[in-house]
Amino acid sequence: MxxxxxxxxxxxxxxxxxxxxxxxxxxxxxxxxxxxxxxxAGENMNSTWINSQDSLDKQSPTSEVNDKSPTSDGHVPADSWEEAADAATPSPSRETPPTPDEDDEDEPSESDTIEKKKKKKPIEEEEETFKKEPVNVIFIGHVDAGKSTIGGQIMYLTGMVDKRTLEKYEREAKEKNRETWYLSWALDTNLEERDKGKTVEVGRAYFETEKKHFTILDAPGHKSFVPNMIGGACQADLAVLVISARKGEFETGFERGGQTREHAMLAKTAGVKHLIVLINKMDDSTVEWAESRYNECKEKLIPYLKKVGFNPNKDIMFMPCSGLNGTNLKEPLESSICPWFKGPAFIPYINELPPLNRNITGPFMMPLVDRYNDRGTIVMGKTPVTIDTLWRDDDEVNAVHCGENVKAKLRGVEEADIMPGFVLCDPSNPCKTGRVFDAKVVILEHKSIICAGYSAVCHIHSVAEEVTVKMLICLVDRKTDEKSKVRPRFVKQDQVAIMRFETSGVICMEAFRDHPQLGRFTLRDEGKTIAIGKVLKVVE
Structure with a gap:
């Protein structure tokens, strides 16, 4: 039991x-x-965010990163000494970007859905934006000429900065005893820039007119930050040279070693063809909208601008203004203030500028000018990547067009492997890379002679790389363009020569005649621009 x-x-x-x-x-x-x-797939740690200088008229889901490439194949006109490379390219009508098929997309997570609701721009609004031509405009000139103030005033006048925000800037500026600088804080967002009252990095902002979508590039005016200015100029379609009419300030910027001359020359070298000269601070007590002071500044500027390659009859527009008060920026001047100027105001004028000729049929090339979290090592070579997401003005979009400044999220590459100066391009038609190249160079300013072995810093768009003269090939007559038969032993100021250069690292470049934006460069030494040049041939 x-x-x-x-x-x-x-x-x-x-x-x-x-x-x-x-x-x-x-x-x-x-x-x-x-x-x-x-x-x-696609939500792993191999995604990284980049900022782009330019983009083409089509999406490129799978592309290739070429390291150390400075420039875009988008339109920036050639300079006056190679007009053949500036042939106009007809722009076909733009098509509305296709709406992605919802059935083909992965099911988004809850956080992704919330983010898209906040950031995703409606298709209708996207189409409206595409109808407006993208134009990149850089504000250049001597320090304290009023570039950032004018940029901030334009943002306020076009509704990009509201009155409450402006009042906040005004209170904060008053606390730092900088009452008249509050408008510049719309662009100078860095605390160091606000404390010192000087722009250091190229500021970036956006505004729209009836016909165009503008990206403001606010260049630093101090001579110590010229390399940053060059990086901004290479992105520009249009340059605005800001001049201070205040007694003594114009002379300091133009005649006494200021940056007015160098900035104008660098803008032309970077490919900017149309220049607007804003003669600012016309309301100052030393000027009081005097026509004589306006004409004095204009008459001194025109000979130099003509010398660097601008045509005074068709490339340059002069305007008086007051950046602090916004006079002649949006509304035309009243006859009671300035009876002698009958021209248009600044914003209406740039809204009516003719469309730019962009090479939208050329190979896809998108230069990278910035990335997040500057850390890690540089990996040389070619890296296949996929564009995961596109952003314009902090809004997620489905497609972007040639000439736009965009932000892209790449899949298939670590963020430590990307540096400013790399270029995103079509794997079937990549940019040329090399270290040795032949170039035609104009010596602008150099006290001593230049021989083989001479070193300088080469600014080829967003890349600054040390170069050495390997060989002097020949001299070129500036009038007849004839080449000397005897190899020169040295070159000096005001001479034109063909030289062979070698860079310290691999960079991306093309012959100027094929891709002007990949073939322009500036040589700087001891804080001065000594020469400008164009690449003739990539040797190796």
């Missing part, structure tokens, strides 16, 4: 044990607690 009871309890225990086991297993399966679902 005892043995029968033991057997009964034994089988009862086993029955209860297996019942509990299978019951718990079924419950776990039902609650999906066994294995987590795999992460959706």
């Amino acid at each position: 005892v043995h029968h009871l033991k057997a009964f309890y034994y089988f009862l225990f086993l029955y209860i044990y297996f019942f509990i086991y299978f019951f718990c297993k079924k419950m776990l399966d039902f609650l999906c607690l066994t294995d987590p679902p795999p992460e959706p």
Whole structure:
């Protein structure tokens, strides 16, 4: 009897044990607690954000990063000494970007859905933006001429900065004893820039007119930050040279070693063809809208601007203004203030500028001018990547057009592997890379002679790389363009020569005649621009 009871309890225990086991297993399966679902493709740690100088008229889902490439194949006109490279390219009508098929997309997570609701621009609004031509405009000139103030005033007048924000800037500026600088804080967002009252990095902002979508590039005016100015100039379609009419300030910027001359020359070298000269601070007590002071500044500027390659009759527009008060920026001047100027105001004038000729049929090339979290090592070579997301003006979009400043999220590359100066391009038609190249160079300013072995810093768009003269090939006559038959031993100021250069690292470049934006460069030494040049041939 005892043995029968033991057997009964034994089988009862086993029955209860297996019942509990299978019951718990079924419950776990039902609650999906066994294995987590795999992460959706494209949401891994290999995604990185980049800022781009330019983009072409089509999406490129799979592209290739060429390291150390400075420029875009988008339109910036050639300079006056190679007009053949500036042939106009007809722009075909732009098509509305296709709406992605919802069935083909991965199911978004809750956080992604919230983010898209906040940031995703409606398709209708996107189409409206595409109808407006993108134009990149850089404000250049000597320090304290009023570039950032004019930029901030334009943002306020076009509704990009509201009155409450402006009042906040005004209070904060007053606390720092900089009452008249509050408008510049719309662009000078860095605390160091606000404390010192000087622009250091190229500021970036946006505004729209009836016909165009403008990107403001606010260049630093101090001579210590000329390399930053060059990086901004290479992105520009239009340059605005800001001049201070205040007594003594114009002379300091133009005649006494200021940056007015160098900035104008660098803008032309970077490919900017149309220049607007804003003669600012006309309301100052030393000027009081005097026509004589306006004409004095104009007459001194025109000969120099003509010398660097601008045509005074068709490339330059002069305007008086007051950046602090906004006079002649949006509304025309009243005759009671300035009876002698009958021209248009600044914003209406740039709204009516003719469309730019962009090479939208050329190979896809998108220069990278910035990235997030500057860390890690540089990886040389070619890296296939995929464009995951596109952003314009902090709004997520489906497509971007040639000439726009955009932000892109790349998949397939670590952020430490991307540096400013790399270029995103079509794998089937990549940019040329090399270290040795032949170039035609104009020596602008150099006290001593230049021989083989001379080193300087080469600014080829957003890349600054040390170069050495390997060989002097020949001299070129500035009038007849004839080449000397004897190889020169040296070159000096005001001479034109063909030289062979070698860079310290690999960069991306093309012959100027093929891609002007990939073939222009500036040579600087000891804080001065000594020469400008164009690439003739990439040797190796």
